[in-house]
Amino acid sequence: MKNFPVLKKEQVSEANQAIFNNLEKGVGFVPNLYATFAYSENALNTYLTLQNSKSSLKAKEKEVINLVVSQYNNCLYCLSAHTAIAKLNGFTDEQIIEIRKNTISFDTKLEALANLVKSIVENKGEATDFLKEKFFNSGYTEANLVDTIIAIGDKMMTNYLFAVAKVPVDWPEAPQI
Template identity: 50%
Template sequence: MTNFNVPSRGEVSANNQEIFDNLKKGLGMVPNLYAVMALSDTALGNYLAFQNAKTTFSNKEKQVINLVVSQVNECYYCQSAHTLLGTMNGLTEEQTIEIRKGNASFDSKLNALVVLAKEITTTKGFASTATIDAFVDAGYTKGQVIELVFLVAEKTAMNYVHAITKVEIDFPLAKAI
C-alpha cells in the first residue's frame, strides 16, 4: 500500500522549502495537505498560484464555495480547514454547517452561490439554466459564473489530493453532518 507521509522542510526541493517558509510566515504553519503536495517539485507552487489567482468573489464567498464543494466531494480535511477559515471571514459555525448542507437561508445572494457551486460540483459542470439564471438574478455576473467554475475546480483538486493521500487533518475538526 502506498503511504503518503507528510514531508518535512528538509525533505522537499529548495523551491518548496521557500514556499514552506512563506506559508509558515503567513499562516503560522504548513498545513499537511500543502506539505504533501511538495512531494512534487511543481505541484505546490502551481496549486498556490491557482488558489491565489485574482477573483471578484470576496474571501467570505470563496469560503462558501470551498465549504459546499468540499462537502460534495466528501473531503473532511477541507471541510475542517474551511470551517475555521469561514468563521474567520464572517460566517458562524452554524452557517458553515448550513452551507455544507447546500443552503444559505441567512443570505439570499449567498444561497444562490451555494446552490450553483453545489450543482456545478455534483453535475460535473452541467448546471441547469434555471440555477444559473437564479445566480445571475441574485446579483452575480455571467463572468462570475465562469470564475465559479475555476474556483470549484481549484477546490476539487485539493479535495482529490486529500482523498488520495489521506494525510492527517491538522485543523480543528468540522462537525459531522
C-alpha cells in the same frame, strides 16, 4: 496502501523549502495538504499561484464554494480547514452548517451561489438554466461564473489529493453533519 508521509522542510526541494518558509510566516505552519503538494517539484507553487490569484468573488463567496464542494466530496481535510477559514471571514458555526447542508437561510445571494455550485459538482459541470438564472438574478455576472468554475476546480484538486494521499488533518476537525 498506506497514507502518504507528511514531508518535512528538509525533505523537499529548495524551491519548496522557500514556499514552506513563506507559509510558516503567513499561516503559522505548513498545512499537511500543502506539504503533500511538495512531493512534486512544481505542484505546490502551481497550486498556490492558482489559489492566490485575483478573483471577482469575495472571500465569503469563495468559502461558500470551498465548503459546498468539500461537503459533496466528503473531504474532511478541506471541510476542517475551510470551517476555520470561514469563521475568520465572519461566518458563524450555524451559518457554516447551513452552507454545508446547502440550506442557506441567511443570505439569498449566497444561497443562489451554493445551489449553482452543488449542481455543477453533482452534474459534472452541468447546471440547469433555472439555477444559472437565479445566480445571475442575484447579482452575479458572467465573470463571477467563470471565477466560480475556477474556485470549484481549485477545491476539487485539494479534495482529490486528500482522498488519494490520506494525509492527517492538522486543523480543528469539522463536525459531522
